[in-house]
Amino acid sequence: MPQFFDLFAYSFFQNAFAASILISLLSALIGTYIVARKNVFISGGITHASFGGIGLAYYLGLNPFLGAAVFAVLTGTSIEWITNKGKMREDSAIAILWSLGMALGIIFVFLTPGYAPNLMSFLFGSILSVGRSDVLLIGGLTLLTALFFLLAYRPIIYTAFDPEFSSINGIKVAFYRYSMAVLVALAIVVSIRAMGIILVLSLFTIPQTTALLYTHSFKRIVALAAIFALSGALIGLYVAYAMNIPSGAAIIFVLTLQYLLLKGIDLLHRQRRRNTAD
Amino acid sequence: MSKLLANIERVSAGYNGETVLRNISLKIHDHDFIGVIGPNGGGKTTMVKVLLGLLTPYKGKVSQPSGPIRIGYLPQAAQIDRSFPITVQELVESGLQGRRFWRPGPGKAQKKQIAQILHETGLSAYAHRAIGELSGGQLQRTLLGRALIKEPNLLVLDEPNTYVDKTFEGELYHWLQELNKKMAILLVSHDVGTISSMVKTIACVNQELHYHPSNVLSAELLKVYNCPIDVIAHGPVPHRVLGEHRH
Numbered sequence: 223m224p225q226f227f228d229l230f231a232y233s234f235f236q237n238a239f240a241a242s243i244l245i246s247l248l249s250a251l252i253g254t255y256i257v258a259r260k261n262v263f264i265s266g267g268i269t270h271a272s273f274g275g276i277g278l279a280y281y282l283g284l285n286p287f288l289g290a291a292v293f294a295v296l297t298g299t300s301i302e303w304i305t306n307k308g309k310m311r312e313d314s315a316i317a318i319l320w321s322l323g324m325a326l327g328i329i330f331v332f333l334t335p336g337y338a339p340n341l342m343s344f345l346f347g348s349i350l351s352v353g354r355s356d357v358l359l360i361g362g363l364t365l366l367t368a369l370f371f372l373l374a375y376r377p378i379i380y381t382a383f384d385p386e387f388s389s390i391n392g393i394k395v396a397f398y399r400y401s402m403a404v405l406v407a408l409a410i411v412v413s414i415r416a417m418g419i420i421l422v423l424s425l426f427t428i429p430q431t432t433a434l435l436y437t438h439s440f441k442r443i444v445a446l447a448a449i450f451a452l453s454g455a456l457i458g459l460y461v462a463y464a465m466n467i468p469s470g471a472a473i474i475f476v477l478t479l480q481y482l483l484l485k486g487i488d489l490l491h492r493q494r495r496r497n498t499a500d
Numbered sequence: 501m502s503k504l505l506a507n508i509e510r511v512s513a514g515y516n517g518e519t520v521l522r523n524i525s526l527k528i529h530d531h532d533f534i535g536v537i538g539p540n541g542g543g544k545t546t547m548v549k550v551l552l553g554l555l556t557p558y559k560g561k562v563s564q565p566s567g568p569i570r571i572g573y574l575p576q577a578a579q580i581d582r583s584f585p586i587t588v589q590e591l592v593e594s595g596l597q598g599r600r601f602w603r604p605g606p607g608k609a610q611k612k613q614i615a616q617i618l619h620e621t622g623l624s625a626y627a628h629r630a631i632g633e634l635s636g637g638q639l640q641r642t643l644l645g646r647a648l649i650k651e652p653n654l655l656v657l658d659e660p661n662t663y664v665d666k667t668f669e670g671e672l673y674h675w676l677q678e679l680n681k682k683m684a685i686l687l688v689s690h691d692v693g694t695i696s697s698m699v700k701t702i703a704c705v706n707q708e709l710h711y712h713p714s715n716v717l718s719a720e721l722l723k724v725y726n727c728p729i730d731v732i733a734h735g736p737v738p739h740r741v742l743g744e745h746r747h
Contacts, residue, residue, distance in 0.1 A: 254585075258584055260581070376594070380594045380597055383581065384594075386552075388594075388597070390571060393598070434585075438585045438587075439586075439628075440585045443585055
């Protein structure tokens with residue numbers, strides 16, 4: 223354990239620690255919105271479609287995360303548009319964008335001459351490779367998202383819950399839903415470097431599912447999810463260090479273990495209450 | 501002279517180019533209590549969507565000739581996601597949200613208004629419960645509270661008696677009679693027996709709209725109005741439910 227704390231002397235670990243805190247807060251806000259709207263599959267589509275942007279950016283010699291951001295935002299807003307217009311089955315649209323993004327990513331990476339980027343780092347991520355500029359970017363987006371929730375909490379929730387009633391009440395439904403689609407897409411992209419395309423979605427859903435064991439109030443889910451995400455991220459970092467395993471996988475493993483443990487305790491409590499009632 | 505609140509004029513509407521409503525017209529005055537009946541897929545909900553401004557008609561227009569009105573809306577229960585993390589109080593309060601981007605929490609007057617609505621709908625004890633913990637009747641009462649909190653001029657209810665027990669149905673109809681003293685009501689229902697026993701007038705919607713200026717309908721008239729229904733007997737009065745329709 224003392225050796226673990228020695229790691230705080232290194233800037234890479236300070237960055238990883240700061241990124242863990244910021245991503246936990248960001249995922250608590252965005253993930254609760256995703257889970258409340260039952261948009262987990264949509265978010266999976268955004269995550270995987272962003273790989274197309276990574277591949278294209280590599281091919282054009284641009285920053286891969288810029289490409290991922292453009293693809294993610296386009297996918298998020300397109301799915302929102304398809305959902306609103308109802309011109310196509312939503313799940314089919316997601317599946318098409320999901321696999322198209324992955325296919326484009328693979329094609330562009332294959333076509334990139336001379337140098338084949340390390341795909342594993344995008345697929346599985348590494349919070350320990352997060353740089354100062356990444357921390358600032360994640361921090362900026364977390365601040366923007368928190369500010370948006372602080373100012374427009376009610377319309378965000380109302381338009382997520384019942385867009386028709388909100389529209390009748392004069393709320394600009396499209397503004398809030400598209401703004402949230404953009405924030406969801408960007409939150410996913412900035413978290414990819416830390417968690418990777420395959421694992422990032424878990425960070426936006428497992429802490430919320432754990433929080434749902436205790437509350438059904440949106441605000442309380444956000445607060446509890448932030449605590450669960452943060453504890454999962456920090457314990458995961460330690461596990462990754464102690465066992466010398468990839469940090470993203472360790473964090474997801476701890477988050478899942480945390481959920482199973484608390485779910486087990488919850489079931490035991492319920493059983494005991496039932497027995498007492500009998 | 502009663503005030504004309506909403507005017508649907510020669511409206512044709514539908515989805516994806518397919519016409520569901522053809523050239524329908526309906527005037528809604530204050531203190532009207534209009535029952536909207538018609539077969540499944542005949543266009544009742546489409547008409548409601550056009551009236552609420554949720555669907556732009558292909559042709560015709562909907563206007564509010566006496567100036568902007570406040571509309572309270574009770575959607576079909578099936579449209580509501582009961583697993584959404586929102587409490588009874590938050591749901592009722594959502595009826596107060598307007599155009600403003602930022603609105604602080606409810607002020608003193610609004611808190612009183614919310615408490616009053618929760619009391620009237622018998623939900624004070626459930627204020628902080630998640631909607632997923634409510635029975636069908638309790639959820640409908642919460643949604644009715646949300647529709648009423650802005651004290652609307654026109655209350656639109658889409659199939660309010662689905663998924664609720666007979667006790668709540670009775671309570672609801674009693675409320676509606678009281679509310680009609682203060683506002684116009686448009687009640688969509690597949691249960692023509694219930695409609696005819698409480699509404700003042702009837703609109704039969706089956707692609708076209710036939711307005712019937714009383715609450716008494718004969719089988720012959722329903723044929724003339726192209727509202728195909730079958731006689732069934734349940735409840736104290738034998739009444740009719742609408743037959744299946746291919747749309």
